[in-house]
Amino acid sequence: MQLIAEDLVIDRGSRRVIDGLSFAVKAGEALLLTGANGVGKTTLLRTLAGYIRPFRGHIRLDGGDAELTVGEQAHVVGHTNAIKSSLSVAENAAFWNAYLDAGESAAPRTEAALRHFGLEDLSDFPAAYLSAGQKRRLGLARLLVARRPLWLLDEPTSSLDTASSERLVAAVNEHTQSGGLAVIATHLPLALERVRTLNLAAQRVAA
Amino acid sequence: MRLAIREGGAIGTALGFFLVVVSLMPLGLGPDLNLLARIAAGILWIALLLAALLSLNRIFEADYEDGTLDVLATGPLPLELVTVAKSLAHWITTGIPLAIMAPVLGILLNLDLAAYPVLVATTLLGTPAVSFLGAIGAALTMKTRRGGLLLAVIVLPLYVPTLIFGISAVAAGAGPSGFGASFLILAAISLTTIVLGPLAAAAALKVQLQ
Numbered sequence: 001m002q003l004i005a006e007d008l009v010i011d012r013g014s015r016r017v018i019d020g021l022s023f024a025v026k027a028g029e030a031l032l033l034t035g036a037n038g039v040g041k042t043t044l045l046r047t048l049a050g051y052i053r054p055f056r057g058h059i060r061l062d063g064g065d066a067e068l069t070v071g072e073q074a075h076v077v078g079h080t081n082a083i084k085s086s087l088s089v090a091e092n093a094a095f096w097n098a099y100l101d102a103g104e105s106a107a108p109r110t111e112a113a114l115r116h117f118g119l120e121d122l123s124d125f126p127a128a129y130l131s132a133g134q135k136r137r138l139g140l141a142r143l144l145v146a147r148r149p150l151w152l153l154d155e156p157t158s159s160l161d162t163a164s165s166e167r168l169v170a171a172v173n174e175h176t177q178s179g180g181l182a183v184i185a186t187h188l189p190l191a192l193e194r195v196r197t198l199n200l201a202a203q204r205v206a207a
Numbered sequence: 208m209r210l211a212i213r214e215g216g217a218i219g220t221a222l223g224f225f226l227v228v229v230s231l232m233p234l235g236l237g238p239d240l241n242l243l244a245r246i247a248a249g250i251l252w253i254a255l256l257l258a259a260l261l262s263l264n265r266i267f268e269a270d271y272e273d274g275t276l277d278v279l280a281t282g283p284l285p286l287e288l289v290t291v292a293k294s295l296a297h298w299i300t301t302g303i304p305l306a307i308m309a310p311v312l313g314i315l316l317n318l319d320l321a322a323y324p325v326l327v328a329t330t331l332l333g334t335p336a337v338s339f340l341g342a343i344g345a346a347l348t349m350k351t352r353r354g355g356l357l358l359a360v361i362v363l364p365l366y367v368p369t370l371i372f373g374i375s376a377v378a379a380g381a382g383p384s385g386f387g388a389s390f391l392i393l394a395a396i397s398l399t400t401i402v403l404g405p406l407a408a409a410a411a412l413k414v415q416l417q
Contacts, residue, residue, distance in 0.1 A: 049281060051416045071281045080274025099282050142278070 001027040001063035001149055003048075003070070003181050008057035010040070010047050016055075017043045023198060027063070027149075030172060030182040030192050035200035041185035042078070044200070045152045048183060049076045064149060074150040079158075081139030085128035089119055089138055092127055093145050100146035113144035117167055132159040140168060143175075151175060151182040157190070165190070221301055222308055225258035229312040240317045247316035248326065248377040251309050255330060256337060256366050262301050263341040264358055266293050267349040267412070280416060286409035294335075294342040294404065302334030325377050329393060333373045336397040339404030340365045346411035368396055 003025040010018040017040040025031045033041045046052045048059055050071030061070045083092055093110045114120050117137040122130070130138065136159050143151055151172070157165045165188075172182050173193050184190070232250050233243060270276040270293075279289050309330045310323045318326065344362035348354030372393040379387030 049277075051277070051280065053417070072283065074281060076277055076281055078274060078277060080272070080277070082274040082278045084273070084275065096278070099279070099284075139274075 001061065001179065001181065003061050003150060003183070004059070005048070006058045008044075008047065008059070009055045010043055010052065011055045012040075012043050012052075018047075018200070021057075021200075025181050025183060025196075027179045027181060028176050028194055030176050030184060030195045032190070032192070032195055032197045033183065033185040033200060034187070034197055039200045041200060042154050045076070045078070045154050045183065045185055049074055049152050061150065070150065073148055074152050075143050075146075075148045076152045076154075077139055077143065077156055078154045081135050082142070083127045083130075083135055083138055086126065088124050088126055089114065089130070090123035092138060093123075093141055096142050097145045100142075100148070110145055113141040114138075116144055116171060117141045117164065133161060133164060136160055137164055137167075140171070144171060149180055151180065151184075153182065153184040153186075155185055155187070157186060157188055221258045221262045222304055224261055225254050225305055225308060226312065228254040228257060230315055233315060244317045244319055247313060247318040248322065248374050250316060251312060251318075251326065252330075252333075252370055252373050252377075254312075255305050255309060255334075256363070256370065258305055259301055259334070259337045259341065260359055260362065262297070263345050263362065264348065264355050266297050266342055266345040268345070268354075271349045271415075276412070277416065280412070286412055287405045290342050290346070290405040290408040290412070291401075294339045294401075294408070297341070298335050298338035302338050303331070306330035306334050322377055325390075329373050329376045329390065332390075332393050332397055333369050336369045336393075336400045337366065339397075339400040339408075340369075342404055342408040343411060346408040346415065349412075350415055369393070372396060 005024070006022050008018055008021045009016065021044070023031070033044060035041060043052065047054050048070060050069050059070055061073055064070070064073050082096075084095075087095070090110070093114055094107075097110045111120065114123055117140055119134065119137055119141060122134065127135070127138065136156075140156060153172075156168055160168065169191050172184070172190075176182060176192075176194050184192075229250060232254075236242060236246075267276065270279065280286060282289075284292075306327060310318075310327055313323060313326060341358075341362055344358045344365070347361060348358045351357055372389045375389040376387065376393050379389055
């Protein structure tokens with residue numbers, strides 16, 4: 001499986017953010033997007049997820065399910081965590097499991113996801129009372145709640161403590177180990193294995 | 208998503224607003240029972256539309272703000288079906304309670320007894336159109352801060368056919384002829400909006416997610 005972006009040109013509000021970018025991410029690989037604020041990391045991720053239509057260029061997932069769009073085979077964790085504050089932690093996770101995964105091995109997988117991010121003690125807790133870091137962990141738990149080959153993470157470590165960041169890194173490593181793909185926008189060096197870095201600022205100079 | 212029904216609040220506000228608007232009418236118009244009975248159906252329908260309008264902006268706004276909509280968009284359900292579910296949830300939590308409350312408020316307005324069953328039937332039949340048309344407006348205004356007024360300006364004109372045929376169905380139903388053609392047209396309007404509303408709302412959502 002391979003994620004391929006060819007000759008991407010993306011406009012944001014009449015400004016050309018990304019001009020003629022091509023890259024490929026192979027199965028089992030993580031791609032780190034780096035670069036200063038406003039260089040287009042989020043824009044690129046949202047384009048990969050299919051929210052933004054590129055001005056030019058193609059994105060495809062070779063070896064994926066041809067029936068589905070790239071976005072439908074991807075987990076997207078952006079700046080928001082998609083948490084309903086009136087539901088409990090476990091109910092949030094169970095909803096995403098039911099919606100994204102259509103029922104297969106539901107309960108154990110949800111529990112395992114919460115356990116991985118250290119939320120098992122909070123599972124009956126209303127999500128409204130979680131701290132910012134705990135909310136982020138619950139948002140990230142979505143990655144493990146349903147299986148999807150491509151992970152698109154936008155600043156996943158924001159408001160996480162060191163231990164939680166390590167848990168995230170472990171989750172991503174395990175994901176790529178089993179043949180998954182990940183594209184991660186970040187400012188912090190993450191101890192990931194099988195990783196390549198794409199500096200968007202350098203791209204622009206080159207282009 | 209349908210679990211979000213639990214977030215109460217908006218329903219109470221809509222029902223309370225409905226009650227207040229309708230009970231203000233007799234105070235403003237004076238105690239002329241004949242006049243009130245004549246315009247009761249119109250007042251009930253207009254107040255119902257305004258009350259439903261209050262809760263419309265919550266259809267998508269909350270989901271947009273907490274990022275749920277982003278994830279729903281990458282899910283296995285097409286956005287059209289997501290909007291069907293959202294509109295249906297809005298109808299169940301707002302449309303049905305309002306329709307049930309309408310005859311109770313009819314008493315306040317000296318509504319003709321014969322018109323009660325028709326009133327319930329028309330409001331139940333007309334409120335799906337209110338929810339599904341409203342979803343279009345809600346999708347268009349979800350990113351706008353304080354988009355409530357804009358939403359009203361967009362959506363209220365779309366409600367005109369529902370209002371006209373809702374009221375004339377009540378009038379026809381209360382008369383000797385029973386349910387008239389306007390009742391059928393009201394049903395047609397609701398069915399059409401249930402089919403077309405989600406398509407338009409989903410298209411609006413796709414633009415808004417850019």
